[in-house]
Amino acid sequence: MKAKRRKLNNTRVLVGITGSVAAYKAVDLIRRLKDEGASVKVVMTDASSRFITPLSIELAAGPGNVFCGMFDNPMAHIELAVESDLMVVAPATANTIGKFAQGMADDLLAACFMAYRGPVVLAPAMNWRMYESFSFKENLTLLKERGAFEVEPEEGPLACGEYGKGRMASVERIVEAAKAALCEKDLLGRKVVVTAGPTREHIDDVRFISNLSSGKMGFALARAAAARGASVTLISGPTVLALPDGVAFVPVTSASEMREAVLEEAAGAHALVMSAAVADFAPSVRLEGKGPKEDIEGGLSLTGNPDILAEAARLEARPLIIGFAAEAGQDTARAEDKRVAKGADYMVFNNVSDPEAGFDVDTNRITVLGGGSPVSHPLMSKEEAAHVVLDLLIPEPGA
Numbered sequence: 001m002k003a004k005r006r007k008l009n010n011t012r013v014l015v016g017i018t019g020s021v022a023a024y025k026a027v028d029l030i031r032r033l034k035d036e037g038a039s040v041k042v043v044m045t046d047a048s049s050r051f052i053t054p055l056s057i058e059l060a061a062g063p064g065n066v067f068c069g070m071f072d073n074p075m076a077h078i079e080l081a082v083e084s085d086l087m088v089v090a091p092a093t094a095n096t097i098g099k100f101a102q103g104m105a106d107d108l109l110a111a112c113f114m115a116y117r118g119p120v121v122l123a124p125a126m127n128w129r130m131y132e133s134f135s136f137k138e139n140l141t142l143l144k145e146r147g148a149f150e151v152e153p154e155e156g157p158l159a160c161g162e163y164g165k166g167r168m169a170s171v172e173r174i175v176e177a178a179k180a181a182l183c184e185k186d187l188l189g190r191k192v193v194v195t196a197g198p199t200r201e202h203i204d205d206v207r208f209i210s211n212l213s214s215g216k217m218g219f220a221l222a223r224a225a226a227a228r229g230a231s232v233t234l235i236s237g238p239t240v241l242a243l244p245d246g247v248a249f250v251p252v253t254s255a256s257e258m259r260e261a262v263l264e265e266a267a268g269a270h271a272l273v274m275s276a277a278v279a280d281f282a283p284s285v286r287l288e289g290k291g292p293k294e295d296i297e298g299g300l301s302l303t304g305n306p307d308i309l310a311e312a313a314r315l316e317a318r319p320l321i322i323g324f325a326a327e328a329g330q331d332t333a334r335a336e337d338k339r340v341a342k343g344a345d346y347m348v349f350n351n352v353s354d355p356e357a358g359f360d361v362d363t364n365r366i367t368v369l370g371g372g373s374p375v376s377h378p379l380m381s382k383e384e385a386a387h388v389v390l391d392l393l394i395p396e397p398g399a
């Protein structure tokens with residue numbers, strides 16, 4: 001049976017808003033959750049309504065979907081708890097996190113939390129001194145140990161005028177965490193190494209040879225594997241993408257740096273997913289500074305890069321290896337040849353001349369080669385394609 005994944009569509013999300021200057025961002029969060037197909041109910045603490053009015057929140061959440069007073073409906077805390085699939089508290093203050101951890105139920109949100117049994121996402125927002133305080137850290141750790149997921153705050157200028165770690169995470173990160181919280185943890189206990197992006201092969205200090213890879217497929221793979229509970233190492237060439245939460249990141253530039261990182265990380269990993277577009281050649285000599293144009297015009301001598309995948313496949317305790325073959329055209333034969341020649345277990349073929357499946361787009365149309373006949377999948381988001389690829393790590397019953 002394939003992994004059961006949960007998207008946010010048809011999910012009942014209970015959003016808790018507490019008293020922080022970041023409370024206004026909850027409007028955007030509620031809209032984004034609804035855009036993803038979730039139905040949203042909101043509980044606001046008294047302090048949060050000092051920062052944003054229940055009316056503004058109701059305009060985002062819809063009429064009748066905002067709850068404030070503990071005694072407006074004495075059973076609301078139980079009904080809301082039982083009727084929610086996911087609880088997201090954003091912003092989450094030190095006070096509310098303290099109440100959650102210590103078993104207090106003196107307002108509607110804390111009472112809901114105590115009665116609720118599903119996945120919880122907390123997005124703390126506070127002054128950095130409070131974030132670093134012993135009591136807060138202890139409370140947060142306790143909640144995390146019990147399964148709550150923290151979307152760590154970001155470092156930056158704070159409302160008090162100080163600078164530090166305490167700004168609530170971006171709405172994008174909170175939505176990602178919400179999706180991850182709903183994912184079945186079918187890769188728990190597995191180490192998955194993912195390569196992503198292009199490599200850069202320097203001609204001199206300012207010029208390089210590279211390719212159009214954006215890293216989007218690899219980052220989606222790392223994010224999806226982490227959401228499914230894997231311990232993930234993402235080895236990536238230069239990209240402009242935001243780092244996924246909960247992933248160990250190894251930045252590299254050249255193919256030879258990527259090779260070193262892969263060989264170190266792949267030993268002992270369960271799976272290596274090579275979505276990086278490794279440059280095939282590197283200049284034989286790297287010039288210093290900005291080399292004179294004439295030296296380069298005369299002809300660039302190139303040397304073939306090491307085939308990282310093939311080398312990883314020869315490791316003694318090799319992980320399961322999934323490669324990506326970006327081909328211009330529909331024919332999968334070359335990709336299958338590559339799979340065999342390099343020693344990959346699977347090769348994921350995609351046609352980069354297809355505008356919906358090429359570099360730097362958010363969608364892909366993949367064909368999985370290996371383990372029997374090729375399996376072609378329809379156009380889907382790179383996020384969905386990532387889950388399809390990761391399903392290869394979950395053996396079918398009886399297989």
Ligand code: C5P
Pocket residue numbers: 195255274275276277278279280305306307308309310322323324325326338342
């Ligand atoms: O570039 P090519 O189509 O041969 O890439 C297929 C697969 O091999 C990809 O998974 C890529 O990450 C990997 N590769 C590699 N080292 C190279 C070239 C490609 O590991 N030098």
